[in-house]
Amino acid sequence: MTSVTSLEDEARKRKERLRALREKHTGRQDGSHSAMDCDSETKQKLPRPVFRSYKPQDEKLKEDSMQVDMKRPDVSDKVKDQLEAGKSKHMIEEVDLLNLAPRKPDWDLKRDIAPKLEKLDRHTQRAIAELIRERLKASQEDLACVVNASDLMARVDAEDAD
Template identity: 30%
Template sequence: MSTEEENAIEAAAAARRERLRALREAQELLQTPDDDGNKTKEEEDENDVQMKFRNYLPHDKQLQEGKVTPPDPFLNIVPKKPNWDLRRDVQKKLDKLEKRTMKALTQLMGLLAAVGTLLWQAIKCTTWMLLCELRELQ
Protein backbone atom coordinates (compact mmCIF):
# COMPACT_ATOMS: atom_id res chain seq x y z
CA MET A 1 0.00 0.00 0.00
CA SER A 2 2.80 2.39 0.80
CA THR A 3 4.23 2.02 -2.72
CA GLU A 4 0.86 2.88 -4.24
CA GLU A 5 0.59 5.95 -2.03
CA GLU A 6 4.14 6.96 -2.88
CA ASN A 7 3.45 6.53 -6.60
CA ALA A 8 0.29 8.64 -6.31
CA ILE A 9 2.18 11.36 -4.43
CA GLU A 10 5.01 11.33 -6.99
CA ALA A 11 2.52 11.53 -9.87
CA ALA A 12 0.75 14.48 -8.23
CA ALA A 13 4.09 16.23 -7.66
CA ALA A 14 5.14 15.63 -11.28
CA ALA A 15 1.82 17.00 -12.53
CA ARG A 16 2.21 20.06 -10.32
CA ARG A 17 5.76 20.66 -11.58
CA GLU A 18 4.50 20.41 -15.16
CA ARG A 19 1.73 22.95 -14.49
CA LEU A 20 4.20 25.35 -12.83
CA ARG A 21 6.62 25.05 -15.75
CA ALA A 22 3.82 25.76 -18.23
CA LEU A 23 2.74 28.76 -16.15
CA ARG A 24 6.30 30.15 -16.09
CA GLU A 25 6.61 29.76 -19.87
CA ALA A 26 3.30 31.54 -20.39
CA GLN A 27 4.42 34.43 -18.16
CA GLU A 28 7.71 34.71 -20.05
CA LEU A 29 5.85 34.89 -23.34
CA LEU A 30 3.64 37.65 -21.99
CA GLN A 31 6.59 39.65 -20.65
CA THR A 32 8.70 39.58 -23.82
CA PRO A 33 8.12 42.74 -25.86
CA ASP A 34 6.65 42.31 -29.30
CA ASP A 35 8.98 44.04 -31.76
CA ASP A 36 6.58 43.75 -34.70
CA GLY A 37 3.84 45.65 -32.88
CA ASN A 38 6.14 48.58 -32.11
CA LYS A 39 7.32 48.85 -35.70
CA THR A 40 3.80 48.97 -37.07
CA LYS A 41 2.84 51.75 -34.64
CA GLU A 42 5.89 53.78 -35.65
CA GLU A 43 5.16 53.24 -39.34
CA GLU A 44 1.55 54.33 -38.84
CA ASP A 45 2.69 57.47 -37.02
CA GLU A 46 5.04 58.32 -39.90
CA ASN A 47 2.27 57.82 -42.47
CA ASP A 48 -0.23 60.01 -40.55
CA VAL A 49 2.03 63.06 -40.47
CA GLN A 50 0.27 66.07 -41.94
CA MET A 51 1.92 69.42 -42.31
CA LYS A 52 0.53 72.55 -40.74
CA PHE A 53 1.89 75.71 -42.29
CA ARG A 54 1.07 78.38 -39.77
CA ASN A 55 3.57 81.07 -40.68
CA TYR A 56 4.70 79.85 -44.07
CA LEU A 57 2.90 79.77 -47.40
CA PRO A 58 4.38 76.91 -49.45
CA HIS A 59 5.16 77.63 -53.09
CA ASP A 60 5.77 74.00 -54.01
CA LYS A 61 2.72 72.10 -55.35
CA GLN A 62 3.60 68.96 -53.42
CA LEU A 63 3.71 70.90 -50.17
CA GLN A 64 0.41 72.60 -50.97
CA GLU A 65 -1.26 69.22 -51.49
CA GLY A 66 -0.08 68.05 -48.06
CA LYS A 67 -1.44 71.16 -46.38
CA VAL A 68 -4.30 70.64 -43.91
CA THR A 69 -7.39 72.66 -44.75
CA PRO A 70 -8.65 74.77 -41.85
CA PRO A 71 -12.11 73.94 -40.53
CA ASP A 72 -14.91 76.12 -41.85
CA PRO A 73 -15.97 78.45 -39.03
CA PHE A 74 -19.44 78.96 -40.48
CA LEU A 75 -20.45 75.31 -40.14
CA ASN A 76 -20.76 75.59 -36.36
CA ILE A 77 -23.05 78.61 -36.45
CA VAL A 78 -26.62 77.45 -35.95
CA PRO A 79 -29.41 79.91 -35.22
CA LYS A 80 -30.88 79.45 -31.77
CA LYS A 81 -34.56 79.49 -31.02
CA PRO A 82 -35.87 82.88 -29.94
CA ASN A 83 -36.70 81.69 -26.42
CA TRP A 84 -33.47 79.83 -25.64
CA ASP A 85 -32.42 82.23 -22.88
CA LEU A 86 -35.85 82.10 -21.23
CA ARG A 87 -35.85 78.32 -21.31
CA ARG A 88 -32.33 78.23 -19.84
CA ASP A 89 -33.35 80.49 -16.96
CA VAL A 90 -36.56 78.60 -16.17
CA GLN A 91 -35.30 75.03 -16.67
CA LYS A 92 -34.73 74.35 -12.95
CA LYS A 93 -38.24 75.46 -12.10
CA LEU A 94 -39.65 73.36 -14.94
CA ASP A 95 -37.83 70.28 -13.66
CA LYS A 96 -39.19 70.82 -10.15
CA LEU A 97 -42.69 71.37 -11.54
CA GLU A 98 -42.43 68.17 -13.59
CA LYS A 99 -41.58 66.16 -10.47
CA ARG A 100 -44.50 67.66 -8.55
CA THR A 101 -46.86 67.01 -11.46
CA MET A 102 -45.87 63.35 -11.63
CA LYS A 103 -46.32 62.98 -7.87
CA ALA A 104 -49.79 64.58 -8.02
CA LEU A 105 -50.81 62.34 -10.92
CA THR A 106 -49.79 59.20 -9.03
CA GLN A 107 -51.76 60.36 -5.99
CA LEU A 108 -54.82 61.03 -8.15
CA MET A 109 -54.53 57.61 -9.76
CA GLY A 110 -54.34 56.02 -6.30
CA LEU A 111 -57.42 57.92 -5.15
CA LEU A 112 -59.29 56.97 -8.30
CA ALA A 113 -58.41 53.32 -7.80
CA ALA A 114 -59.57 53.49 -4.16
CA VAL A 115 -62.85 55.15 -5.16
CA GLY A 116 -63.32 52.55 -7.88
CA THR A 117 -62.89 49.68 -5.42
CA LEU A 118 -65.25 51.35 -2.94
CA LEU A 119 -67.83 51.82 -5.68
CA TRP A 120 -67.45 48.20 -6.74
CA GLN A 121 -67.92 47.03 -3.16
CA ALA A 122 -71.01 49.22 -2.79
CA ILE A 123 -72.49 47.74 -5.97
CA LYS A 124 -71.78 44.21 -4.74
CA CYS A 125 -73.41 44.93 -1.37
CA THR A 126 -76.53 46.46 -2.89
CA THR A 127 -76.93 43.58 -5.34
CA TRP A 128 -76.51 41.09 -2.51
CA MET A 129 -79.12 42.91 -0.47
CA LEU A 130 -81.52 42.98 -3.41
CA LEU A 131 -81.02 39.26 -4.01
CA CYS A 132 -81.67 38.52 -0.34
CA GLU A 133 -84.88 40.57 -0.42
CA LEU A 134 -86.02 38.78 -3.57
CA ARG A 135 -85.45 35.40 -1.91
CA GLU A 136 -87.44 36.48 1.12
CA LEU A 137 -90.32 37.55 -1.10
CA GLN A 138 -90.45 34.21 -2.82
Protein backbone atom coordinates (compact mmCIF):
# COMPACT_ATOMS: atom_id res chain seq x y z
CA MET A 1 0.00 0.00 0.00
CA THR A 2 2.89 2.31 0.70
CA SER A 3 4.16 1.88 -2.82
CA VAL A 4 0.82 3.04 -4.26
CA THR A 5 0.70 6.12 -2.06
CA SER A 6 4.29 7.00 -2.89
CA LEU A 7 3.52 6.71 -6.60
CA GLU A 8 0.50 8.99 -6.16
CA ASP A 9 2.65 11.50 -4.27
CA GLU A 10 5.26 11.48 -7.02
CA ALA A 11 2.55 11.96 -9.67
CA ARG A 12 1.10 14.91 -7.73
CA LYS A 13 4.55 16.50 -7.34
CA ARG A 14 5.23 16.03 -11.04
CA LYS A 15 1.91 17.73 -11.91
CA GLU A 16 2.78 20.66 -9.64
CA ARG A 17 6.22 21.04 -11.24
CA LEU A 18 4.67 20.97 -14.72
CA ARG A 19 2.06 23.54 -13.72
CA ALA A 20 4.78 25.78 -12.26
CA LEU A 21 6.83 25.49 -15.44
CA ARG A 22 3.78 26.25 -17.58
CA GLU A 23 2.96 29.33 -15.49
CA LYS A 24 6.56 30.47 -15.61
CA HIS A 25 6.57 30.07 -19.38
CA THR A 26 3.35 32.03 -19.87
CA GLY A 27 4.46 34.73 -17.44
CA ARG A 28 1.77 34.31 -14.78
CA GLN A 29 2.79 34.31 -11.19
CA ASP A 30 -0.54 33.44 -9.68
CA GLY A 31 -2.24 30.15 -10.38
CA SER A 32 -5.46 31.69 -11.71
CA HIS A 33 -6.75 30.60 -15.09
CA SER A 34 -9.55 32.39 -16.85
CA ALA A 35 -10.98 31.93 -20.32
CA MET A 36 -10.69 35.65 -21.15
CA ASP A 37 -6.97 35.68 -20.36
CA CYS A 38 -6.34 32.69 -22.63
CA ASP A 39 -8.31 34.23 -25.52
CA SER A 40 -6.53 37.58 -25.30
CA GLU A 41 -3.13 35.89 -25.07
CA THR A 42 -3.76 33.69 -28.10
CA LYS A 43 -4.92 36.70 -30.13
CA GLN A 44 -1.73 38.55 -29.27
CA LYS A 45 0.46 35.54 -30.06
CA LEU A 46 -1.15 34.67 -33.41
CA PRO A 47 0.91 35.87 -36.37
CA ARG A 48 -0.59 38.50 -38.58
CA PRO A 49 -0.34 38.00 -42.35
CA VAL A 50 1.75 40.39 -44.36
CA PHE A 51 0.58 40.85 -47.93
CA ARG A 52 3.50 41.64 -50.21
CA SER A 53 2.18 40.86 -53.67
CA TYR A 54 -1.52 40.52 -52.92
CA LYS A 55 -3.89 43.42 -52.51
CA PRO A 56 -6.69 42.35 -50.18
CA GLN A 57 -10.22 43.60 -50.80
CA ASP A 58 -11.30 43.50 -47.17
CA GLU A 59 -10.78 46.78 -45.34
CA LYS A 60 -9.52 45.03 -42.19
CA LEU A 61 -6.80 43.28 -44.13
CA LYS A 62 -5.72 46.32 -46.15
CA GLU A 63 -3.91 47.73 -43.14
CA ASP A 64 -1.69 44.62 -43.06
CA SER A 65 -0.60 44.94 -46.69
CA MET A 66 2.83 46.33 -47.45
CA GLN A 67 3.15 49.52 -49.39
CA VAL A 68 5.99 48.63 -51.68
CA ASP A 69 7.03 51.15 -54.27
CA MET A 70 9.38 49.14 -56.42
CA LYS A 71 11.26 51.25 -58.90
CA ARG A 72 12.57 49.28 -61.78
CA PRO A 73 16.19 49.98 -62.58
CA ASP A 74 17.06 51.47 -65.95
CA VAL A 75 18.59 48.66 -67.98
CA SER A 76 18.67 50.43 -71.33
CA ASP A 77 22.41 51.16 -71.00
CA LYS A 78 23.20 47.52 -70.28
CA VAL A 79 21.09 46.37 -73.21
CA LYS A 80 22.82 48.82 -75.55
CA ASP A 81 26.24 47.58 -74.39
CA GLN A 82 25.26 43.97 -75.01
CA LEU A 83 23.88 44.77 -78.45
CA GLU A 84 27.10 46.55 -79.39
CA ALA A 85 29.16 43.65 -78.11
CA GLY A 86 27.05 41.29 -80.23
CA LYS A 87 27.61 43.33 -83.39
CA SER A 88 31.38 43.14 -83.22
CA LYS A 89 32.78 40.22 -85.20
CA HIS A 90 35.38 38.16 -83.48
CA MET A 91 37.62 36.09 -85.68
CA ILE A 92 37.98 32.55 -84.52
CA GLU A 93 41.53 31.59 -85.34
CA GLU A 94 41.45 27.93 -84.55
CA VAL A 95 38.57 25.50 -84.27
CA ASP A 96 39.03 22.46 -82.08
CA LEU A 97 37.44 19.58 -83.96
CA LEU A 98 37.37 17.38 -80.87
CA ASN A 99 34.95 19.76 -79.19
CA LEU A 100 32.75 19.96 -82.28
CA ALA A 101 32.62 16.26 -83.08
CA PRO A 102 29.91 14.30 -81.30
CA ARG A 103 31.12 11.89 -78.68
CA LYS A 104 30.62 8.19 -78.91
CA PRO A 105 27.81 6.82 -76.77
CA ASP A 106 30.19 4.94 -74.48
CA TRP A 107 32.73 7.73 -73.87
CA ASP A 108 31.66 8.12 -70.23
CA LEU A 109 32.04 4.40 -69.58
CA LYS A 110 35.56 4.44 -71.01
CA ARG A 111 36.42 7.48 -68.89
CA ASP A 112 35.16 5.84 -65.70
CA ILE A 113 36.84 2.49 -66.37
CA ALA A 114 40.25 3.86 -67.46
CA PRO A 115 41.79 3.98 -63.92
CA LYS A 116 40.66 0.45 -63.22
CA LEU A 117 42.14 -0.76 -66.51
CA GLU A 118 45.48 0.91 -65.70
CA LYS A 119 45.58 -0.89 -62.36
CA LEU A 120 44.67 -4.18 -64.04
CA ASP A 121 47.38 -3.65 -66.66
CA ARG A 122 50.02 -3.22 -63.95
CA HIS A 123 48.91 -6.44 -62.28
CA THR A 124 49.03 -8.23 -65.63
CA GLN A 125 52.58 -7.03 -66.33
CA ARG A 126 53.70 -8.20 -62.89
CA ALA A 127 52.09 -11.60 -63.43
CA ILE A 128 53.79 -12.01 -66.82
CA ALA A 129 57.18 -11.10 -65.36
CA GLU A 130 56.65 -13.57 -62.52
CA LEU A 131 55.75 -16.37 -64.97
CA ILE A 132 58.89 -15.70 -66.98
CA ARG A 133 61.01 -15.88 -63.84
CA GLU A 134 59.39 -19.19 -62.85
CA ARG A 135 60.07 -20.68 -66.30
CA LEU A 136 63.69 -19.63 -66.10
CA LYS A 137 64.08 -21.19 -62.69
CA ALA A 138 62.36 -24.36 -63.85
CA SER A 139 64.72 -24.84 -66.77
CA GLN A 140 67.68 -24.25 -64.41
CA GLU A 141 69.36 -22.02 -66.92
CA ASP A 142 71.30 -18.95 -66.18
CA LEU A 143 69.71 -15.66 -67.24
CA ALA A 144 72.83 -14.67 -69.11
CA CYS A 145 72.76 -17.92 -71.11
CA VAL A 146 69.17 -17.31 -72.11
CA VAL A 147 69.94 -13.75 -73.18
CA ASN A 148 72.96 -14.94 -75.17
CA ALA A 149 70.89 -17.69 -76.76
CA SER A 150 68.19 -15.27 -77.82
CA ASP A 151 70.82 -12.89 -79.21
CA LEU A 152 72.41 -15.78 -81.13
CA MET A 153 69.02 -16.79 -82.53
CA ALA A 154 68.38 -13.23 -83.66
CA ARG A 155 71.71 -13.15 -85.51
CA VAL A 156 71.02 -16.46 -87.20
CA ASP A 157 67.62 -15.25 -88.34
CA ALA A 158 69.19 -12.05 -89.65
CA GLU A 159 71.81 -14.00 -91.63
CA ASP A 160 69.17 -16.33 -93.08
CA ALA A 161 67.10 -13.36 -94.20
CA ASP A 162 70.07 -11.97 -96.16
